[in-house]
Every structure is written in structure tokens, then in C-alpha cells.
Amino acid sequence: MVEPLAHRASLFAGDWLANREPADHAARSSDLTQRLVRWIMTRSPQAEVYQMLDLGCGTGSNMRYLAPRLPGGQAWTLVDHDPGHLEAADRLCKELPGVSSFATRLQRLEEGLGVAIPDETDVVTGSALLDLVSGDWLENLAARADEISAAVLFTLSYSGDFLLSPMLEDDGWILRAVNEHQRSEKGSGRALGPDAWFQCAQAFEPRGYHVFSAPSAWVLGEPLRNLQVQLFEGWAEAAAEQRPNEAGRADAWLTQRLKLLDDVASETRVFHQDVLALPDDAATSPVKDGARPV
Ligand SMILES: C[S@@+](CC[C@H](N)C(=O)[O-])C[C@H]1O[C@@H](n2cnc3c(N)ncnc32)[C@H](O)[C@@H]1O
Numbered sequence: 001m002v003e004p005l006a007h008r009a010s011l012f013a014g015d016w017l018a019n020r021e022p023a024d025h026a027a028r029s030s031d032l033t034q035r036l037v038r039w040i041m042t043r044s045p046q047a048e049v050y051q052m053l054d055l056g057c058g059t060g061s062n063m064r065y066l067a068p069r070l071p072g073g074q075a076w077t078l079v080d081h082d083p084g085h086l087e088a089a090d091r092l093c094k095e096l097p098g099v100s101s102f103a104t105r106l107q108r109l110e111e112g113l114g115v116a117i118p119d120e121t122d123v124v125t126g127s128a129l130l131d132l133v134s135g136d137w138l139e140n141l142a143a144r145a146d147e148i149s150a151a152v153l154f155t156l157s158y159s160g161d162f163l164l165s166p167m168l169e170d171d172g173w174i175l176r177a178v179n180e181h182q183r184s185e186k187g188s189g190r191a192l193g194p195d196a197w198f199q200c201a202q203a204f205e206p207r208g209y210h211v212f213s214a215p216s217a218w219v220l221g222e223p224l225r226n227l228q229v230q231l232f233e234g235w236a237e238a239a240a241e242q243r244p245n246e247a248g249r250a251d252a253w254l255t256q257r258l259k260l261l262d263d264v265a266s267e268t269r270v271f272h273q274d275v276l277a278l279p280d281d282a283a284t285s286p287v288k289d290g291a292r293p294v
Contacts, residue, residue, distance in 0.1 A: 017085075019227040021061045024127060028155050029214035032276040033069050036123065039151055039278050040071055043122060049073045049100050050122040055109060056080060056129035060089035062155070066125065067096040075101040079116060081108045109137065117144050123151045130157040130196040130275075131182060134189030138196070142203035146279065152204065155274040156216055158182065160194025163269040166260060170253045177239035177250070184242075197273035204277035212276045220268040225261065228268050232257045 044050045050073055054062050057078035067074060076099060078089050086104040094102040107116060117124060124145055130138070145152050160179050164171050182193030192199050201211045220228050236254035240247035260266050 016230055017058045017061060019224070019230060020128070021064070023218045023220060023224055023227060024061060024156055025065050027216040027218050027272060028065060028127075029216055029274045030069075032153065032155075032212060032214050032274050033066065035212060035276055035278070036151060036153055037070055040122070044071070044073065049075050051118070051120050052076045053117060053121045053124050054078045055116070055124065055126040056132070057089055057104075057126075058082075058085050058128075060093040062125060062127035063089070063093050064096065065127075067093070067098050070098055072098045073100055074098050077103045077105055077118075079105045079107050079109070081106065109133070117141075117148070117150070119148050121148060121150050123153065125153040125155075127155040128157075130154040130200060131193050132186050132191050133196065134186075135192055135199060136189055138192065138199055138203050142200075142207060142277075145204075145277070146207045146209070149279040151279060152200075152209075152277040153274070154197070154200055156272045157197040157200070157275070158194055159197060159215075159271045159273045161271045163271075164257070165267045165269075166264060168253060168256055168260070170249065174235050174239050174250070174253055177242040178235050181238040181242045197275050200275045200277070209277040209279055211278075214274050216272040216274045218268070218270040218272065220270070222265060228261060228266075229258065231268065231270070232261075 040050060052063075052066070052070075052074050054060075054076065057063065057080045060078060063076055063078060067076070076093070078086065078093070080086055080089075083106055086106055090102075090104055093099075105116075109116065124141070133141075141152075160182070162175060179194055183191060183195070184193075185191070197213060201213060204211050220231075232254055236250045236257075239250040239253070243250070
């Protein structure tokens with residue numbers, strides 16, 4: 001996930017999630033989705049019902065991407081600590097194609113993974129979540145998924161880099177401050193931030209999982225202008241929080257960035273990674289893709 005502002009109340013506000021959804025869906029790896037489809041079809045060949053669990057679901061963007069692409073028979077449970085998001089998810093997701101049952105659960109992810117991830121879960125997934133979690137949480141998740149032989153798909157984890165065009169002298173300074181902020185305490189231990197996707201691979205490989213990763217960069221131009229504005233504001237605020245003595249420098253950068261958005265056709269690239277971990281080799285023979293084993 002890219003947002004640096006985990007401290008800000010508005011961070012996961014619905015409009016942020018709505019603004020990012022088209023960019024997220026365009027960026028995600030379809031190769032990893034295909035691999036997951038093949039794994040599910042091998043595991044439930046008769047299109048039996050299978051259990052999907054979406055952690056940190058927000059308003060359900062991850063499910064809106066996956067449901068039409070996965071085989072029918074999906075029983076979804078969506079988990080978040082924000083009741084407003086769950087209400088929206090309920091409204092927006094339960095009639096999606098391929099869904100045979102749908103439930104939401106209000107829960108903090110830190111509260112016992114054994115409870116959060118029921119024994120019958122086939123696939124644990126999450127989008128724009130992993131970079132918020134701590135190393136301990138990720139280890140516990142890997143142990144729990146392994147215990148019940150669940151597949152795991154985490155998409156859109158911020159990988160620590162962005163490229164802005166045209167460039168500004170202080171882009172690199174902002175990037176360094178944002179990445180430090182990403183690795184700061186987010187309420188349940190130091191967040192993994194840009195290291196999350198790789199740590200995820202490293203948590204699953206020793207358990208015998210087959211792990212694949214693929215890039216899922218945002219490429220934002222004029223049609224996603226509002227998302228760019230929100231990103232720049234967030235980054236400037238994160239930089240000011242990391243370097244309080246240089247808050248004016250962050251502010252000056254933001255003013256220049258927003259002016260460039262108005263004056264020229266600017267482009268924003270934000271780099272993410274998707275990670276898929278499969279507990280057996282049913283889906284490891286080649287697909288025609290760029291997804292690579294980690
Ligand atoms: C960046 S949003 C991503 C939402 C959604 N997966 C998407 O792709 O649009 C992160 C989500 O994780 C939820 N979240 C963050 N920390 C959480 C925690 N400790 N327990 C439960 N949910 C959490 C937030 O409420 C938010 O909905």
C-alpha cells in the first residue's frame with residue numbers, strides 16, 4: 001500500500017478508496033489471478049463452494065476485482081475494523097457474479113488470527129494492506145495459513161519507490177521521508193512498509209509454499225488527477241511528520257507539485273508488488289506470464 005498517512009483520520013475515507021480503485025484494478029497482476037484460478041479449480045474441481053477471506057477489505061475493492069474472475073461457488077467473508085466500510089461493502093458486493101454467500105465481520109486484525117481465519121478458509125487475500133502490518137503479524141498469518149493449507153494473495157503492496165514526471169529537485173527527499181514514515185509504528189508494531197511484499201515471500205517459502213510475485217505499479221495521468229492530489233498531500237504531510245524541522249520544505253514541494261499538475265501533463269508512477277503463495281504445486285506449471293517465482 002502506498003498511503004503514508006496512517007495517522008490521519010481521513011486516510012481510509014471512502015473517497016480515497018473510491019479514487020484508488022480504478023488505478024488498483026488496472027495495476028493488479030492478472031497472471032497471479034490466473035494462477036489462483038487454476039489452484040482453485042484443482043482444489044474444487046466440481047465447482048464446489050470454496051471459502052474466500054478478504055482482510056482489511058475496505059469497501060470491497062479486492063472482491064470486486066476477484067469475484068468476476070474466479071470460478072463460481074465463492075463464499076466470501078470480508079473483515080475490517082471500520083463499520084462504515086463494511087456497510088458499503090455489504091451494499092456493493094453481495095450481488096457480484098460467482099458469489100454463493102457473503103458476510104462481513106467487524107474485527108481488528110490484531111485480534112487472534114486463529115479466530116480471524118477459520119479452519120475451512122481456502123484463500124486468504126488482502127489488497128493495499130500488507131505494508132501496514134508488522135513482521136510478527138505476518139509470521140502469525142503465514143503459520144495459520146500453513147496450518148490450514150490456505151492459499152494467500154496479497155496485492156498492491158507499496159514497494160518503496162515512485163517516479164514523478166516532470167521531476168522536482170526534492171522528489172528524492174520526499175521519497176526517503178515517506179519510506180521512513182512507511183516503516184513507522186502503525187498501532188500494532190513497526191509496519192513492514194516497503195519490505196512487506198518480500199517479507200511475505202520469505203515467510204511462506206520455508207513452509208514449502210510456492211511463491212510468485214509480480215509488479216503492480218500505478219500509472220496515473222490526468223484522468224486520475226484527484227488521486228494524484230491526495231497522494232501528494234499525503235506524502236507532504238508524512239515528510240513533515242518525519243522531518244518536523246523541515247515542514248516548510250515539504251510544503252514548498254507540495255505547492256510546486258500541485259502547480260505542475262495544473263500547468264503540464266504530469267504523470268505519477270507508484271511501484272507496488274503482488275504476492276501469491278500456494279500451499280501445493282497444483283498451480284505451479286507454467287502459465288504464459290511475467291509472474292516469477294520469488
Ligand atoms: C488502504 S485500505 C485498503 C482497503 C481495500 N482492501 C482496498 O483495496 O480498497 C486498508 C484497509 O485496512 C483496514 N485496516 C487497517 N488497519 C486495520 C486493522 N488493524 N484491523 C482491521 N482493519 C484494518 C482499513 O480500515 C482499510 O479499510
